[in-house]
Amino acid sequence: MQNRLIAEEVSYNVKEMKVEHDKLYSNLNVEQQRVYDSVINNVNSKKGGIFFVHRSGGCGKTFLWKTLIFHLRSEKKIVLHVASSGIAAVLLPGGRTTHSRFLIPLDSDEYTIAGICHGTDIAELLQYTSLIIWDEAPMQNRYAFESIDRCFRDIMSAIDSSNCYKPFGGITMVFGGDFRQILHVVPKGTRADIVNIAFNRSKLWIFCELHILKQNMRLHAGNSEAENKEIEKFSNWVLDIGNGKLPNLNSDSPECDADIEIPEEFLVHADTDPIDEIIKVTYPNLLENFRSSQYLKEKAILTPTNVVVDDINTRVLDKLPGKTYTYISTDVIIDPPSGDDDVEASIPVEYLNSLNMSGIPKHNLVLKEGSVVMLLRNLSQINGLSNGTRMIVKKCNKNTVECQILCGGHVGTTHLIPRIYMVPSDKKWPVQFTRRQLPLQICFAMTINKSQGQSLETVGLYLPTSIFTHGQLYVVVSRVTSNKGLHILICSERGGTTNITKNIVYEEVLYNLQYVNVLIG
Structure with a gap:
């Protein structure tokens, strides 16, 4: 059988x-x-x-x-x-x-x-x-x-x-x-x-x-000759970034860590509030469209670090109308070191609540109906509920959240997301603990690493600091399906914005x- x-x-x-x-x-x-x-x-x-x-x-x-x-x-x-x-x-x-x-x-x-x-x-x-x-x-x-x-x-x-x-x-x-x-x-x-x-x-x-x-x-897919030339030019520029072929503007920096110039057509400038500017460019008319699945699934703000991601997501969430729902986690130490009976007393639960780490939701998870979220665990891959799946919150219940999938083969399907137990994989913490929480995080913005594998029509790249590893800039510029959807805001160390950023390529891999x-x- x-x-x-x-x-x-x-x-x-x-x-x-x-x-x-x-x-x-x-x-x-x-x-x-x-x-x-x-x-x-x-x-x-x-x-x-x-x-x-x-x-x-x-x-x-x-x-x-x-x-x-x-x-x-x-x-x-x-x-x-x-x-x-x-x-x-x-x-x-x-x-x-x-x-x-x-x-x-x-x-x-x-x-x-x-x-x-x-x-x-x-x-x-x-x-x-x-x-x-x-x-x-x-x-x-x-x-x-x-x-x-x-x-x-x-x-x-x-x-x-x-x-x-x-x-x-x-x-x-x-x-x-x-x-x-x-x-x-x-x-x-x-x-x-x-x-x-x-x-x-x-x-x-x-x-x-x-x-x-x-x-x-994408070339010759019913496009005009002018459109094909534009697509080909953009594709060649993307490949030059990936191959590390763009001119290095800093002769003192190594070729693998080159300073390159971003064309003006992709740049976003801001003198006072760069986060607000990148939100406006990436999500135009947000308040009129934030409940539209089609509008939200095509857009995302990308940035190198989780700290900046949290700042942007909090800012976007504050702009949305509607009731705020806060979900509190339950954090418990598991398997305390043998012979150390006072470990739980010496590490208060408030300390566990304060820990924020990659791949684990926050102790205080704040949501609104209409917000975009990302799933942090594989719940049911057969139904499209995988780590990294982007969804829109349709309804906030007491112990579950009703979400609609925005991407992939199960786009449009609705699922109830429950609280689950999660154990951090990072070994740097003094004790191992479990967090019972909804496996979700707000996802109007996400890290560059998390965006890999996705295709988007509009990408806003926010760089308060430079990228830091091989392929990050290439991943960003290759997420968009056309040059019209790419917007890059680079903060200058001297204040304001600049058109120079780093491109890190480990050529020996290629x-x-x-x-x-x-x-x-």
Whole structure:
């Protein structure tokens, strides 16, 4: 009898999958067709292989994924779609985050192995799987891929002992992403630490067949010649930022940490209140439109740090009319150190309440109906409730909040978000504690890192301080679908605003792309 997971993966309507595939397939460009043929031939031959599709924004990566998925599912084959971030996972049907799907340890190293055991439903599902698509792969550290590789070799060797010698146990793997974007975050890590932990420094990288998508699908999409020239100019500028090719205005700074000039067309100037100005530019006519899902889902303010994010979100929330609802958390110390009976007495609950940290909601969560929020935990990925999902608050109840999803494959659906228990993953605190709170934070503004994987029509970049790691500026400018939607406000150290900012690019990450079987259209 098939287990539950296999039944879910073969429950798709074959005829519908075939119709959807045929519509998409007819619109593949030459580069996408090359990837499609290579992957499908590899799946049909059952010899296993690793592919990496490197692309920039607008090159039709999601379009390609859907074509592959619909083709194989129309043949009743199993395709697993996973992503390194929750927001990228919900863009395609059946998407899951890699950690939840494959049980990857949060603190992976060169010795860890994913927690999939023989005889479980997920192990049996893998043995029937024809293809795994892993999106936003560069966001993950190389040890996660290696732990999955060791696990898959073990699971697949139960079918054929020779599979233990094949990468990923002989399952065809397609990875996608852009190494110009932000890489895996290494707390207090140096440039060398970040580069060394990237996927293309893994021992698995030599087995990858690399395909580079360069054709911008936004060009010639019913646009005029003038519009195409404008799109091409903007796309080339974005790529120059990602590749670190713009002129360095400061000869004393290293090339990886260049001072670059932002064109005037993207700049926002403010002499007195820069936060208020970036809010006005990003959310014009806010009070007339703040209850519109279409208006809110297309816009966001991005900034490097959580402290500034909180300031902006508080300012926007204060502008909105309506009743304010405050949700108070319950914070409790868990597993106090043995032999220290006074630890709970020495650390008052007020201290726990005061702690604000990334990935954990505040002790005092202030909401209004109509405000934009972001989900901080994976609640139900099947229903689109993943870490990073943006939603609009429709109704504030006593112990729950009714929210409508703004993005992804489940846009428009409404869900009740309850209080849950959350334990901070950061080890720097003196004791471990649990916080029971709604897993939400206000999200008119978000950090640059959190925006990765999202597409927006209007982005306001607020830089009271400079960006601080590889790919952050590139991520911001590649979030927007056109140059008209990008607005950048850079605060000057001397007061007012400026047109100069830093662009950090670790070029050795990009050089490493050549040490594989490169296929360029």
